[in-house]
Amino acid sequence: MSLEDPEPDAPARVEERSPDELAELLGDDIIDREQHLNAPGYVIRPDAVQDVLSTLRTDAGYDHLSCVTAQEYEDRYESVYHLRKFDDPTQEVSVVVPADRESPVSESAEPVFRTADWHEREAYDLVGIEYDDHPDLRRILLPETWQGHPLAKDYDQDRPQVVPLRENANPLQEDTRSEQDADTMFLNIGPHHPATHGVLHLKTTLDGEQVADVESDIGYLHRCEEQMCQNGTYRHQIMPYPDRWDYISAGMLNEWSYARAAEDLADIDVPEYAQVIRTMCAEMSRIAAHLLAVGTFALDVYGDFTAIFMYAIRDREKMQNLLEDISGQRLMFNYFRLGGVVWDLPEPREEFFEKVRDFLEEFPTALEEYHDLISSNEILQMRTVDTGVLPPEVAKNYGATGPVARGSGVDYDLRRDDPYGYYDELDWDVVTDDGCDNYSRLFVRLREMEESAKIIEQCVDLLEGWPEDDRTIQSNVPRTLKPDDDTEIYRAVEAAKGELGIYIRSDGTDTPARFRIRSPCFSNLQTLPEMAEGEYVPDLVAALGSLDIVLGEVDR
């Protein structure tokens, strides 16, 4: 791992270099230049990945490997490394690594960015590119027994996957204890376990009660979201799927990620009125999502369906009622459209605004209750303060974003740093905490809800006074959307769990040629071994709860 010390001249790193200067910096490693809609792209030699990325990281300050996209063309394979800066995420650069059609191999980026580990395993699993120098190139989402790489062009989906029954033999055999050392024990947590927040499998090695090693085994909810989106048309068929990535009522935020990427790709304007509605709905979703995160974290730490969980569900019900008034659904909203939202706010508007204001009026009292029950509770503090420590440099190296990064003092929030929607017109703050532990991640979420409530209040004020003849909810978007051939874009929004990015490559048809989802939970979950190793098993569970993962988004 290349963990660097933070450089003393931090502000200097935000300085932007022009594409030509960067090209000069990289020198002979570049074999071609591309232009992506979001960033300049440099095609580099497949054996110079580590050189290029570490140069970009140390000399040009691109310290955030946001996403790795793998795809197959007619004549080659390609891995795209999307880099940006934690200090200024509008500065982006794409590093394109071509690989041979016959034997697709390129150099791994794992020694430079730890986060590349899982991203490259996924690329190997789904597309079939192999990475030299990768420490552990195995399948990650599909079972080990899978035959073929499903997002490759020659994959035949109708061929049955036949698996010997012995492959699914009980893993809990007599090997629960190490033969060499009586204190070493192997423990499987999940995939069916109340503390794993879904179907996550943790293979832990215990030394007594301490966690010596933990390996997350994911893929138990890999439901081919990228394939589904690649099969759907831009205009209507893709939008229902984002709701199902992060399904904790955070659908509006996810829809926005797709809307933002596709709108920038096809150059669609969004009316200001729709942007305000979007901002309001997104923050409502964020409150609902954070409430569940707080409730289930308390469930993990206290261990039963106690008051805090029920309180959280009670407040979520209120929020879901509001969201249902807007969209007609409790969980899967499907409310955003390219170029706006599907319909206006519910009539009578006064009644709706009244309901929202009622919620906002009661919400500070409810938050006070949570602070009484959770954050100022000594028992919880003993359990969570200074456990699951994630230093900021480690968090950056793993590409952690959202409340996990902000709980480690990384001041990174795309709503402010890469503004979209109506956020830059409103008055709110980014919440960070320097504690780096389970407690600060929880505390950041609690305080972020206050900020979200502030944003909603300002949006309601704006919407109430909006002139009636200026309420355009959608701009004029063609029925069949065909973006230009071979256009590539990577756009991200700040979802409930962090940076949710979408990469789309169009091929001139009405469906994307490649649709890649950069899920914040996927990167956040990768930090778990850093937080849990050396801690006790209950702290492992607390650390996992404080990461607030959603398996639908981890596995996609």
Add this chain to the structure above:
Amino acid sequence: MSSDNRPFVTDDSQVLTETRDARMTGGDNRFNSKLREAFGSSPFILTKFDKFMNWVRGSSMFMLQFGIACCSIEMMHTYAVKHDLDRFGAGVPRASPRQADVIIIPGTIVSKFAPRMKRVYDQMPEPKFVIGMGSCTISGGPFQEGYNVIKGAEEVIPVDIHVPGCPPRPEALVYGVAKLQERIANGESSPVTVKPYELEQFGDLDRDEIVQQLADDIDEEDLVMRYDWADSP
């Protein structure tokens, strides 16, 4: 013995509460349940033991605390305040399959998870019941065309009640649970389906020609399971 010394007897005129009043006068029949009517004045009832057991089973179900995907969020809401599944005698989620009667399958099942879910189901004690929640457990739902998605829970385990929706509202799940209770009280449950790869366990049964043909398809040395059984020849 004078009445003054008798313990536990209070003045009737003082305790004529509304509840008692309603019960005595029949003005409100909330307190005269079917069961009470059946009992009459006698504390004994005559019924078949099986029928009684079915009634008991339906009235006190322990659910498995089992979350897969989106539907599990609505399932949590069904358990929690507002919808409160406990009102129907079915709101105690158990974390261990050994203690559970009912498994709600809340979400998409993918190839990697199917064998694990089968194992969890196998670990539940008989009699056990299955509620399939959401479109994914019916057919794969919106993800049906995915390469990795099992086309419905019935590919793996038998399902008693399907609750459609994406996701079903908590009210729909409550209705599904109530329907299951009704079925259990009537002594019904879905037949146990035997997948061909399980036939080995039933080797002592008489084999008709269909079973024989299926059994012949199996390579005894190396049993296989197919993730997409319905499409297979």
